[in-house]
Amino acid sequence: MELYDTSDTQKPAIFAAKTAILQNKAALFRLFAANTISGAAQGISMLAVPWYFADQLKQITVFNQIYAVATLVSLFWGLYAGTLIDRYSRKGIFLAENLVGALVLLGIAAIGFAQGGLPVFLVAMVFVVTFFNYNIHYPALYAFAQEISSPKDYGKITSYLEIQGQFTNALAGGLAAVLLSGITEGSVTWLGYTLHVPFAFERWSMQQVFLLDGITYLLSFVLILSIRYTPQAQRHTEKMPLYHRVKAGFIFLHNNPMLLVFGNFSYFVFVTTMVLNFVLMPNFVKNYLAASANAYAIGDAAFAVGAIVAGLVVARLFSRQATVLGSISMALLSASAFGVLMFNRQVGVYYLMTFLLGLANAGARILRITYLFNHVPNQIIGRTGSVFQVANVLMRFGFIGLLSGAFFVAHIEYAFLTMSLLCLTGAAVLAFFYRRLVALHQS
Numbered sequence: 001m002e003l004y005d006t007s008d009t010q011k012p013a014i015f016a017a018k019t020a021i022l023q024n025k026a027a028l029f030r031l032f033a034a035n036t037i038s039g040a041a042q043g044i045s046m047l048a049v050p051w052y053f054a055d056q057l058k059q060i061t062v063f064n065q066i067y068a069v070a071t072l073v074s075l076f077w078g079l080y081a082g083t084l085i086d087r088y089s090r091k092g093i094f095l096a097e098n099l100v101g102a103l104v105l106l107g108i109a110a111i112g113f114a115q116g117g118l119p120v121f122l123v124a125m126v127f128v129v130t131f132f133n134y135n136i137h138y139p140a141l142y143a144f145a146q147e148i149s150s151p152k153d154y155g156k157i158t159s160y161l162e163i164q165g166q167f168t169n170a171l172a173g174g175l176a177a178v179l180l181s182g183i184t185e186g187s188v189t190w191l192g193y194t195l196h197v198p199f200a201f202e203r204w205s206m207q208q209v210f211l212l213d214g215i216t217y218l219l220s221f222v223l224i225l226s227i228r229y230t231p232q233a234q235r236h237t238e239k240m241p242l243y244h245r246v247k248a249g250f251i252f253l254h255n256n257p258m259l260l261v262f263g264n265f266s267y268f269v270f271v272t273t274m275v276l277n278f279v280l281m282p283n284f285v286k287n288y289l290a291a292s293a294n295a296y297a298i299g300d301a302a303f304a305v306g307a308i309v310a311g312l313v314v315a316r317l318f319s320r321q322a323t324v325l326g327s328i329s330m331a332l333l334s335a336s337a338f339g340v341l342m343f344n345r346q347v348g349v350y351y352l353m354t355f356l357l358g359l360a361n362a363g364a365r366i367l368r369i370t371y372l373f374n375h376v377p378n379q380i381i382g383r384t385g386s387v388f389q390v391a392n393v394l395m396r397f398g399f400i401g402l403l404s405g406a407f408f409v410a411h412i413e414y415a416f417l418t419m420s421l422l423c424l425t426g427a428a429v430l431a432f433f434y435r436r437l438v439a440l441h442q443s
Contacts, residue, residue: 112207
């Protein structure tokens, strides 16, 4: 007995809808798989390069300057990337970025093997190319996920994306600990425990790391090429000039000021996390904790584990109506963890605080993206994200320049204090506009 009218005129539509749902589930699975494969190797490279500058070259200030310049350039690249995301196929964008990444990484690895080593500028180039890749990859990833998902699943999808992404980071952190330090046969101490290792593993060279990264780009390309999907959000091609397409994102947010407030100030946790990972932590682990690459990579893995926990619990803990409250809570948690790091010189406490920072950062991202998915049309989400990226880049550039100074390098506790105050500022602004942000969310 059928509960619904399934006349001949309705059956094709029902069948098409069911087919689209199954097709999009398969598309998401392949997208996640491709992102995991390439993301793990990218994560190793993004850990390897700053550690290479800090440990082998003893030039952490040089790396900070490279990162600052790359961040400034990404201000313009991010704006242009947003227009590409909204105008072209998101699948096509993923294919292009993986192909470019493969060509660059494999080419540089080949030079390294041919010459028996890599010049510093090519090592830095890998970091910059991967960094620019991130600037289009993640906005396109979220836009694609919104495009092929129904609104009722936004919270789940953002959580799954965070779990997948951070599981990848945890995998990268674990692999980096082995590849950057190697393994010596015999007894080793790890997290306070003495372990017996019956084999030795020689530390990898940078060209070997980059070769692995380049191969995974190719594997990711093949997986993405096989994706088939049915859009849930309809888009139309915009043929207006580039300037007007960029301007559309600013106009949309100007007409929706509460989205502008939430999108920027909920970003503060992410801003501090980026500065932490690429500027503060290599210096902190190497010079203040007097620890090895192993501790640095384990801290990154602890950060990723915290983020995975956030992916499992945050969306459930803070429902659709409580995403603003959740964002405030994540900012306060980050501020507290930075406050503890100001006074900490224990490796175990460092692991715990990076775990909490990972939880807070991922939780803030899940809540932020879910909120924006529910209020920003898919047609313009790439350019809207670009506007937020402008503010993000300007803040990161300012703080990277500030915290790379000799005073903060020598007195890192004040750098942590600065990051804590920034998170508190974000929480305070969101709390001030709390009623209006909640009202918008319930409308």
